[in-house]
Amino acid sequence: MPRDPFSVKTLYARGVAWGAAWVLLTIVFCIAAAWQAERTLAQDLSRQLNQKLPEKLTLALQMRLSGDDLASWVASRLEQDLASLPVSGSLPLLKRCSVGVVRLVDDPALPAAGAENILVRWQIGSEQRRSAFSLNCEVSWPPLVGTCALLALLIAGLMALMPAPLTSVQRARIAGLVQKGLPFSRARQAATNLDGEQLQWFEQALPLCHGDTDSALACAEMNDQLVFDCQRLEIRARGIPIKLPKTPFFYYLWYAQRRQQGEGWVLNPPVNRPDREGAVSLIALMAENGGHARSINDLRENGLRAKTLDQNRNKIRDELVSALGENLAAPYLFESERDLKSGRYRYRLALGAAFVNIQITDL
């Protein structure tokens, strides 16, 4: 049976997987958004401070004799001025931003104190100076997480809508089906929905349907079914017509009728004592449907013989296997078991009675 993509279990598993993907995407998006928000803010701040501060710092700090506390005074004034910075953006992700002075007067030749610092370069005369600032913001979690979750939901939804990838086996099947003339979408559908045996049926049916892919597909998808067409003396296995020689056809039909009537077992008669009673129904069947006179006479004279039964079963088997192949023919053939009382074998049609349909048309 092909797996059912809509069973509760499969749906549940898919739901859990996509839910996990959604959470994962939310986390990734949130980290990226928070990082980007702080980065762009620091960039913007750095640009503006580099525009506004150098001149002011030069003016303030150029005229001191030595390391007095002027720098710390300027630093605290600056921190006051930058204690509450209004943040704008398409989303309010950060709030209550303030700037701290890490070091107001620094030698730019020294390595920067921290990578996250905002650096402002200024100069006294021709001498380079550097100031390092830190930006401290509070993250507004509700808009950040809300936006990221929504975005992640959109992306995860789009991902879930993508058709699942096909395995190489499936793709090989599709390639085969497309080569046989099936349009891609039908081939894809067939490759996912049909199992291996059904695909074999399709391939067997296709030449017999004269390349009609639709009927071949119908044949592959239907259940096992055996139809006896007594007018044309042919059988149709899942709609595939198989021509049998007259005598084996009637033997096959006879076995099928027995199957319809019950368990369907037919015990092979002993070699030295043909079954004359059993032959009656077969003779009637042949006579009614135009069987060979010679076969009918033989049955009348000699009754049902084990040898004839074996020969005809073998003939049927050969015809079916050559038309359908060993695998597909199997359910349409005979099963056997040893009768414990007599020690002889008995045979019946393997296919259940429900699958057999006999169309007897009066001549």
Place this chain on the structure above:
Amino acid sequence: MTQLILSGKKAYWVVMTLLAASGLCLSLLLSTQAIEVPPLADYHLYRCDTGEGERAGAASNAPVYRILLVSSTGARAIADRLCSEPGIQQHYRGIEVSWRPRGQLSAEQILSEDYDLIWSRDHTMAGVVPEYGDYYEPLLRYDHYRVYWFSRGAPPEVSREYFHGKRIGLLNDKQSHTLYLLPLASLKEAGIDFTSENLIYFDDAASLYRAFARDELDLVSGGDYLDEDMDVSFSRTLISGDVTAATLFVRKTRVTGVDCLVAEAFDSFAVKYLRSQRVFREVSHCAS
């Protein structure tokens, strides 16, 4: 067959990755933030309130006393002291002190009397506005200010042999007596061709003295304020003991009652840093 390739695992993961990447790009795009840096104050300017404004209500239109200095050193202490003087509080609602290089004082600022008090020198003022005397007059002068050569080792000798090969630090301010004019004059006097000596110019005094403290300079000039500022030991040789360190100019049209208070406020600073003699003609009017 393209449809078959597109339905493969590789194509599936490529599309998944593209979707995730586009989501990531979108989140980056949406989270861009901008900041509005508010107007920044002037940090070369310190202002204190006398409290007069609060007493008289917001409508108080008492003026602010404006002081222009050449150095930030001591500036805030002077302003704070003046703010706390009851005599000042009567007339002014605040003290504003700012510091700029001498050369940045403009003629307009003198003519429009922007400042109530200017720390400068006669020749500097006259160089900007020759008739500055119509607007400003000297309140007091700091004389006998001593300028030295400083060395980290033995006391410097003002001789050609001694100075040869030494690293000499100067301020890149051609109006600075202490750090430019006097040391160069001293070299000249000793017959040293200073164009061939190792003169190193600094753009601010703090860097000059930092370099001296780090032993990157052998000789620097300076006043007694170095005793206050430097942690390292050094020795000195006098260049000149009679320099006019500064003159305080005040507006001619002023509240005369505050002169003594202003002079006292500067004295506390001058004693510490200049160690010079104060010449204050009006001192007899001041209550001791």
